[in-house]
Amino acid sequence: METDVAREPETIEVLSQHKFDCRSLENYLNQHLPGFRAGAEPEAKLTVAQYRSGQSNPTFYLQKGFQAYVLRKKPPGSLLPKAHKIDREFKVQKALFSVGFPVPKPLLYCNDASVIGTEFYIMEHVQGRIFRDFSIPGVSPAERSAIYVAMVETLARLHSLNIQSLQLEGYGRGAGYCKRQVSTWTEQYQAAAHQDIPAMNQLSDWLMKNLPDNDNEENLIHGDFKLDNIVFHPKESRVIAVLDWELSTIGHPLTDLAYLTMFCFWPRRVPLINQISNLQENKGIPSMEELISIYCHCRGINSILPNWNFFLALSHFKMAGIAQGVYRRYLLGNNASEDSFLFASIVQPLAKTGLQLSKRTFSTPLPQTDAAGQLFGQTRTGQEVLTRVKHFMKQHILPAEKEVIEFFVQNKNSVDEWKKPLVIDKLKEMAKAEGLWNLFLPAVSGLSQVDYALIAEETGKCFFAPDVFNCQAPDTGNMEVLHLYGSEKQKQQWLEPLLQGSIASCFCMTEPDVASSDATNIECSIQRDGDSYVINGKKWWSSGPIFLGNFHNVVFKRGSHKNIQDWVEAAVEECNALCDLDGNIHAFAHVAVGDQGVDDVYGLAELDNVIRQLSDNENYNHCEQNFEGSRFFNVWRLDKCPCCEKVAHSHYKKGYYKSNADFQHLNRCFH
Structure with missing residues (x-):
């Protein structure tokens, strides 16, 4: 082999x-x-x-x-x-x-x-991160919390699936799942037991005598849903795969939820799990009550869970039975792991913990958490930075708003229309000097998502404030993409100048059913050709390039449409475009190029993927990553914008033959 x-x-x-x-x-x-x-x-x-x-x-x-x-x-x-x-x-x-x-x-x-x-x-094979240690060392408290939240949200999503739609009728035996579980694991334990453990017998008897009255729920359940059976994105706190479906069936969903929260009660003296001995000291790990609250909110059910002590006790009984089975296979010589012999010492402590939990009462309402609650509370650093941002807004940005508006009004339809007023550049230098710069990047600012959301809310009070703090779209999304996917050379060439604010960027992609968000566009077709793709059709500039302004000797020529340039000629070395099309930017209508590899007559060109070649799924995730957070914070800013009523109106406005609410991201914002 x-x-x-x-x-x-x-x-x-x-x-x-x-x-x-x-x-x-x-x-x-x-x-x-x-x-x-x-x-x-x-x-x-x-x-x-x-x-x-x-x-x-x-x-x-x-x-x-x-x-x-x-x-x-x-x-x-x-x-x-x-x-x-x-x-x-x-x-x-x-x-x-x-x-x-x-x-x-x-x-x-x-x-x-x-x-x-x-x-x-x-x-x-799914490439990602699997955390064997429930304390998740080596990550920030904010990321640790986000990982646990993503895990419980995924569980709620599983339990919300329709069995008939999945065509899994008959996958389980339906109602009476809890009773069958007690019987099954009692039989499995007895068949595998190498010694008599009174606590296991006592726990089995208690479970059979205290079955829940609502033992009739029928949901698809995993059966072994825990942290180390989940693959997370290599860089994001996002679940990309759930593994090990051996114990999946149709049954009561609270058995999965209780099994997930077992780490809250795990006996500290039990081997193999010594890595969570300091679990309580790790900041960011949600409590059992918080996990339950999130789960119930996602499923739209009451967070007061009857018979919760039963489900916790059953989870410990089940885990003890699994441990006994693993040790039995070790004795038979067909164990799947080198350390299977250690499972013999796990059975009794788990059974005793299960008995203790069976005597506890969990009858009080579980606390609800909201955006300002303890689970996603603002950090001390976030509070300090927000205070400084508010002061900077009040002292410098808001007083300059009149000057900026007057500049754009006076220069409308002039050659200076796309320039920035000098006061904005001065404000940017002041913000950078005060450390109020690149606040959207946790690695740079040390802020959590909640911290930055509150800052975005504050900067939404002025239309050019995000630009002052170098937190404007689309640069924020592009910087995140470069940070996640760019090579070291690409980061040096593009990311560092963007972080310094010395260049600007754009981001082009397609919207549903059309070639971009511009209504004058047409569609393109794309087909795989070996290791590459062939794109046929015309691709107009996506929305955004008109706001690049006149910098680095970029030359604009105005056309008949007031919002579209007919052509753009600029050397890549001067304009610092993120997409290098063989030495020149190709824009609307006329393509004035003559470099090798570009056919000026037919408009064909080889596109150099500046980031790196991504798989089909990665390309989608790359676009999602770019827009998801940025659009969320943009909408958060609009909450404080005087034009927020127009945003609500746009919810019902139609474009591309459907209402804006039908488009994925805007739909998320309003629901």
């Missing part, structure tokens, strides 16, 4: 008890997995490494050339009944992927045990 553990984190050489015929697997994938043979180099060999995690179903990282996959299979040997149903994993992931829920794309299921010894399935 070819092994390679260097390229993928948290992998090891395949354990001896889990080795299989790699050549047989490769032959099978060549025949049955689309793109497996064609997408790799002819001389590339299939390499296999085993993930350290995956205590139940062994999980493997497959790589052939530049292609990466993940394989999950049943463990070998004698197995507990009703366990390790990987066919169910594949089925539910396929259904969830079809509706856009974040799971790895399932590619292939094989029930032919002759290939590698057991059934298995293949899914796409």
